[in-house]
Amino acid sequence: MTDSKYFTTTKKGEIFELKNELNSDKKEKKKEAVKKVIASMTVGKDVSALFPDVVNCMQTDNLELKKLVYLYLMNYAKSQPDMAIMAVNTFVKDCEDPNPLIRALAVRTMGCIRVDKITEYLCEPLRKCLKDEDPYVRKTAAVCVAKLHDINAQLVEDQGFLDQLRELLSDSNPMVVANAVAALSEISDTSPSPAAQMEMNQQTINKLLAALNECTEWGQIFILDALSNYVPKDDREAQSICERVTPRLAHSNAGVVLSAVKVLMKGMEYVGMESEFVITLQKKLAPPLVTLLSSEPEVQYVALRNINLIVQKRPDILKHEMKVFFVKYNDPIYVKLEKLDIMIRLATQENIAQVLAELKEYATEVDVDFVRKSVRAIGRCAIKVEQAAERCVSTLLDLIQTKVNYVVQEAIVVIKDIFRKYPNKYESIISTLCENLDTLDEPDARASMIWIVGEYAERIDNADELLESFLEGFHDESTQVQLQLLTAIVKLFLKKPTETQELVQQVLSLATQDSDNPDLRDRGYIYWRLLSTDPAAAKEVVLAEKPLISSETDRLEPTLLDELICYIASLASVYHKPPSAFVEGQALVRKTPLPVRSASGEPSATGATESPVPQPAQPVQQAPSVIPSHDTAMGDLLGDLLSMDLGPPQQQMQQMSMTPAPQADMGGMDLLGGGLDSLLGGPSPVAGMPASQASMGGGLGDILGLGISSTTYVPPKQVWLPASKAKGLEVSGTFSIRQNMRYMDLTMKNNAMAPMGGFAIQFNKNSFGLTPASALQVPSPLNPGQTADVSLPLASNGPVQKMDPLMNLQVAMKNNIDVFYFACQVPIHLLFTEDRQMDRKVFLATWKDIPDSNEVQMEIPNPNQLDPKGISDKLQQSFIFTIAQRNVDGRDMLYQSLKLTNGIWVLAELKIQPGSPTMTLSVKTRALDVIPQVQQAYELIIANV
Secondary structure (H helix, E strand, C coil), X not given: CCHHHHHCCCCCCHHHHHHHHHCCCCHHHHHHHHHHHHHXXXXXXXXXXXXXXXXXXXXXXXXXXXXXXXXXXXXXXXXXXXXXXXXXXHHHHHCCCCXXXXXXXXXXXXXXXXXXXHHHHHHHHHHHHHCCCCHHHHHHHHHHHHHHHHHCHHHHHHCCHHXXXXXXXXXXXHHHHHHHHHHHHHHHHHCCCHHHCCCCCHHHHHHHHHHHCCCCHHHHHHHHHHHHCCCCCCHHHHHHHHXXXXXXXXXXXXXXXXXXXXXXXXXXXXXXXXXXXXXXXXXXXXXXXXXXXXXXXXXXXHHHHHHHHHHHHCHHHHXXXXXXXXXXXXXXXHHHHHHHHHHHHHCCCCCHHHHHHHHHHHCCCCCHHHHHHHHHHHHHHHHHCHHHHHHHHHHHHHHHHCCCHHHHHHHHHHHHHHHHHXXXXXXXXXXXXXXXXXXXXXXXXXXXXXXXXXXCHHHCCCHHHHHHHHHCCHHHCCHHHHHHHHHHHHHHHHHCCCCCHHHHHHHHHHHHCCCCCHHHHHHHHHHHHHHHHCHHHHHHHHCCCCCEECCCCCCCCHHHHHHHHCCCCCHHHHHCCCHHHCCCCCCCCCCCCCCCEXXXXXXXXXXXXXXXXXXCCCCCCCCCCEECCHHHHCCCHHHHHHCCCCCCHHHHHHHHHHCCCCHHHHHHCCCCCCCHHHHHHCCCCCCCCCHHHHCCCCCXXXXXXXXXXXXXXXXXXXXXXXXXXXXXXXXXXXXXXXXXXXXXXXXXXXXXXXXXXXXXXXXXXXXXXXXXXXXXXXXXXXXCCCEEEEEEEEECCCCECCCCCCCEEEEEEECCCCEEEEEEECCHHHHECCCCCCCHHHXXXXXXXXXXXXXXXXEEECCCCCCHHHHHHHHHHCCCEEEEEEEECCEEEEEEEEEECCCCEEEEEEEECCCCCEEEEEEECCCHHHHHHHHHHHHHHHHCC
């Protein structure tokens, strides 16, 4: 009979019967009883009452029974920590058992029991197992070190386990080496301590490469990930590593292949761009990537997302493999769309005929979304490959003749972009487009058609009639269509003023008087005033020559692409976002960045030795000659607001008056003070300070007074422990930040009749892992009537447990008389990190990613009537950084970010009405629990003079 009998419904009184069976003298009966207990535990029944009886079954030579008991212990030890200590002696004994399986089982189970009381007993057995003669025990012990570090990091460092792990990198058994690498990598990723970082040198690399060939597939992945973080000394060493990793490309596991690709992609960056070695290596990379596309759809998708990054970085790798990206009829839609994107990236003059034929075929498919993407892809090919533009336009016209509604509408959208890319070249097809005017019902298509009519109004005899037909249902149109219609009719008026005067008055009246949309009203008023005061200026603005659109709008920004190449074979490479965009609550893994290349294409000497944190790209001073296409150039209201300079209005006005804008940019200029472009790389974030200085975060900038001031707000001291409750010891305290270190500042007063000494302090688990960074240094003895001021440095790497209230900190203080307990509230601004302000692009993306339901708005006082600059400066002293500032309808808007020590970002919008005693604070974060404390921090910091 199978084990399914243990999962059948049981009768009442089962616990009592199991208790008797567990205490039976017969081994078989005892084993059956433990199996029943595990079965009940598996289906969710509470069998914790049997804990002492199950623990008694540990004293057995039967390996199967021992495994079952250990499984039970792992599950219930946390709820019964005092009882779990009973099992410690058996664990210690089993760690010295002659059978290596039992030794490994014991150390693995002890590592999985996350109980603080047991960890200290684990140290000695773990130390022995790390030096065990059997490799199976050693590899299990290596993983156990990482588990123990997660429970108590300080204990692992103090006991010297990290050094023992590093010694295991030289082990003769490759699986031990792989597990040691995995454990060290895990510890390095989660611990900020320099002692916990994995040291990589030439000797270590050789050991890892030697072990690589004999590991299991998961061991190979761990080793390859570690190799990818190593910076070779020169191109010769980089070539050597690449040559020894290349055989992994033939592995059957997709994870191993992608990890090997990551090592090789980074390795090629350290070798000359045009070297023979790089060309040969690129040829070797193509077959394994192609092979991944014959896997299951889910693996294909992950491979395609990674290939998308690889093709953007090095298109030559797959330039001859276009056919493998052709869509199959049975591919899932997510695979089809990804293949489509890669096809466009690989399109060249040589293969464009083949690509177009394929895309035209896709446009007749039944899947509407896929057909739309295919039609859009034809337009992207026309923009990318100029020689094929005419063929692409011809293909689009053929598709329009099919009269399939959604195909026609998508074709019109992409033809509008083609007109932007190639002005005065394909306007002969406008009449064909106008024939389909009545069938357009989607905002994108209607807006595109209106743009075409307005832009080429002088070539269309009945342009006024066409635009007037749209005007009849003006209020029912989407905002996008209304804005486009307003601009098109103004263009028409400037080209044919005598015939369209009535039409332009009608649209301006609809936009300014009958509309509730502020964007539409503002644009209407701007056009109205331009036309009424200076028609010549209106013509220069509205009919200005437009910059050509670029085919590169869908490419990732180079610095982001370089960062994502370092994360190939991870979630970041699938999301195409850096980990900081979707991982919160812990220290993020820092990958070694790709080297900075010199103008000649060689990796620079500094690229391999500088800090592993990627440096931000320097803003380009030259005005761009190419702008993104319509799809990516549209910035929302938040993006527009964030584009403003932080300097005072007078400085902005001076800057505007002294630096005239180029004529070519007037058509896209934000008349209210800077468009989305300035958000993505515009003005200096701090008024009156050069961008290079404003971006400094420490070092020389701080010495010269250009960095962040560390004068954070310090609350007044409060009595935390009165003398009446501590046998004469009175403790007052507060919290502060000095020189980027957090302190608990204590005042100890001896009100007793006898001297005190032997002081020590300990914190309970708390919401943010606060723990003393050193011992409590109190002058000893503390004589009667004497007072001592003590500063206790704090760290935030302790055990975490959510408290109620959230900022509650429970403290135990010991002296030669007794142990005393008290609680205090930690001000949340103590946990704001001194990281520099969030990048503007990241701010905008993060604000959009956080759901609107996570936004909370409240009124806060401004008792000192501070101006925006005063508020910004004061908040920055406490590490609340202002990203951007703007004045809207007389109200100053500050956009701010702060980061907590556990990695949680909080974004804020502060609206300040001059002369008002209150301000409106809107806070947005994924961790809603911290919002009340953030509000309190704002109030305290702003009120403190």
